[in-house]
Every structure is written in structure tokens, then in C-alpha cells.
Amino acid sequence: MPLFQKAVFFTTVANLPDLPADSQREIAFAGRSNAGKSSAINTLANHTRLAFVSKTPGRTQHLNFFALEEGRYLVDLPGYGFAKAPEEIRSQWEGLLAPYLRYRQPLVGLVLIIDSRHLVTELDLQMLQWFAQTGKPIHVLLSKADKLSRQEQTQALREVRTVLTGIGDHCTLQLFSSLKKTGVAEAEAVLGGWLGMESKQLALPPVGLRSAKVARSKNRKAIGWSARTAQGGVKSAENKKPPAKG
Numbered sequence: 001m002p003l004f005q006k007a008v009f010f011t012t013v014a015n016l017p018d019l020p021a022d023s024q025r026e027i028a029f030a031g032r033s034n035a036g037k038s039s040a041i042n043t044l045a046n047h048t049r050l051a052f053v054s055k056t057p058g059r060t061q062h063l064n065f066f067a068l069e070e071g072r073y074l075v076d077l078p079g080y081g082f083a084k085a086p087e088e089i090r091s092q093w094e095g096l097l098a099p100y101l102r103y104r105q106p107l108v109g110l111v112l113i114i115d116s117r118h119l120v121t122e123l124d125l126q127m128l129q130w131f132a133q134t135g136k137p138i139h140v141l142l143s144k145a146d147k148l149s150r151q152e153q154t155q156a157l158r159e160v161r162t163v164l165t166g167i168g169d170h171c172t173l174q175l176f177s178s179l180k181k182t183g184v185a186e187a188e189a190v191l192g193g194w195l196g197m198e199s200k201q202l203a204l205p206p207v208g209l210r211s212a213k214v215a216r217s218k219n220r221k222a223i224g225w226s227a228r229t230a231q232g233g234v235k236s237a238e239n240k241k242p243p244a245k246g
Contacts, residue, residue, distance in 0.1 A: 003188045003197060007045040007074060010067040016099060019063075023106040024071030025195050030127060031113030033079035036143035039178040040113055041066065041076055044187060063100065072195050075107075080243045081123045101131055109137040109194045111187075116142035116156045116175065120163045123243035128167050130243075138171045139190050140164065145175040145182060 013019055031037040042050050050066060064076040077097060101107070110131050114124055131138060142160060145153055153175055164171050172190060176183035192198065 002044065002046040002184070003192050004045045004068060004074065007047065007050060007066045007068055009050065010065040010073065013063040013065065014096070016096065019100070019104070020065060020073065022071055023073055025108045026065075026073045026075050026104070026106045027109050027111060027191055027194055028075045028077050028101065028107060029111045029113065030077045031079060031143075032081040032115070032121060032123060035079070035113045035115045036141075036176075036178060037079060037113040038076060040111075040141055040143060040176060040187075041074060043178040043181060043184060044074075044191070063096065068195065069197065072197065073106075080127070081121070102134060107136065109139065109191075111191070112138060112140050113143050114140055114160065116145045116153070117147055119156060119159055125163065126243045128164070128171070132167050132170070135170070137194065138167070139187070140171065140173045141176040141183070141187065142174065143176050143178065146177040146180045 011018070011020065029037050029041055042048060045066070061078055063078075066074045066076070068074065101110070112124065112127060114120060120128075128138065140160065142156055145156075148156060157173065157175065160173060164173060174183050174186050176187060
């Protein structure tokens with residue numbers, strides 16, 4: 001059974017005082033609008049409509065909480081980079097997201113969804129640099145990997161690893177496909193560890209870049225879908241907010 005099979009919708013939060021009081025551990029899912037964020041949550045939960053997938057960018061405007069076992073939650077954040085959202089909504093997003101990501105104690109890590117066909121945008125980089133200041137782990141899912149050839153997948157991993165190198169050694173990276181269900185076991189292994197939930201599936205963990213060259217030569221066939229960023233200093237992003245929603 002998938003690790004998050006029992007996930008159910010719990011609540012939608014528009015104001016910080018409404019955040020679940022019983023939460024022990026949360027994982028937030030962030031990404032540009034239409035990067036495949038809600039689809040990734042649905043795939044991990046083995047559910048077709050747990051998180052609403054809209055053809056209209058910017059549909060998710062609040063924090064949507066999905067309950068797992070007691071005190072554990074997955075949190076679907078508003079997609080960023082949607083310029084057509086009304087100004088008052090964008091302001092509300094920033095007023096809600098910034099303090100949630102920076103100060104929410106039960107938040108144990110961030111999953112950043114990046115479309116593997118477009119790679120890291122300026123807004124993605126801003127989010128990475130801003131959240132890295134919390135010292136909490138970041139796991140990057142390169143979504144829609146089924147749209148790429150094997151060679152393009154390898155190139156995408158290489159290019160994103162290069163970008164992530166300066167963020168810090170608390171970042172991990174893998175390819176992911178909601179359509180083909182590829183990368184689910186790897187993602188479960190990472191997120192289950194953050195949440196303190198045991199995964200029943202065997203999966204190779206993301207590989208540290210410091211040993212990636214050796215690992216690729218020995219285990220290329222086994223671990224081609226996972227990689228980890230090298231150790232590096234966190235880029236300064238003092239006084240920055242999360243990416244603006246427009």
C-alpha cells in the first residue's frame with residue numbers, strides 16, 4: 001500500500017490563526033502554477049482527485065491540508081508566478097505564505113515541484129534561496145519527466161544539480177512522473193523519513209553529489225532517477241520574501 005494511501009482532505013486555511021493546532025509534522029508542496037504540484041500529491045496518495053487539479057493557473061489560493069496518520073499533514077501551497085491573480089489575492093498569498101514557511105514549527109520540509117521541461121526559473125530559485133534560510137530540508141521533484149527522453153532526463157538532472165549546488169547539502173533531487181507513476185517510491189522514502197512514517201516499499205535514497213560520480217559508474221541502471229545536491233553554502237537571501245505571485 002502506498003505510504004500516503006489514507007490521506008484525506010482536512011481543511012483549507014486562509015489565515016494563520018486557522019492552522020491546525022494538533023499538527024506534529026507537515027510537509028509543504030510548492031511550485032509554479034501548472035508545474036504539476038497537485039498531480040504529484042494525488043499520485044503520492046494514489047488518489048485521482050484528492051488535491052484539485054485545475055486547468056486554470058492560480059486556482060489554489062489558500063493552504064490546503066491533507067491529513068495522514070495522527071498529527072501528520074501534506075500541505076498544498078498556492079502556485080506562484082500567476083500574473084493574472086487579483087492584486088488583493090496576491091497580497092494575501094504573500095501575507096500567509098511568508099510567515100507560514102518561515103515560522104511554522106511543525107513544518108519539517110519543503111517539496112518543490114519544477115517542470116522538468118522548463119527547469120529552474122527565477123521564481124523557483126528565489127523560493128529555494130529563501131526557504132534554505134530556515135535550515136529545513138528541500139526535496140525537488142522534476143515533474144512530467146515522462147515527456148523527456150532518457151538523454152533529456154539525464155541532462156535535466158545535471159542542469160538542476162548545478163543550480164542547486166550553491167543552495168546547500170540539505171537539498172535532494174529526483175525525476176518524477178505522475179502519469180507513469182515513476183519516482184513514487186523514491187519520494188516516499190524521503191518524505192516518509194521527514195514525517196517519521198515507515199515506508200513499506202523498498203527504494204534507493206537520493207544520491208549525494210559528492211559520491212554521485214562513483215555511484216553513476218556502479219549503479220547507473222539502478223539509480224538513474226535519483227540524485228542529491230552537493231554540499232555548499234546557502235546563498236544570501238536576507239530580507240527577501242517568497243516569490244511574488246505575479
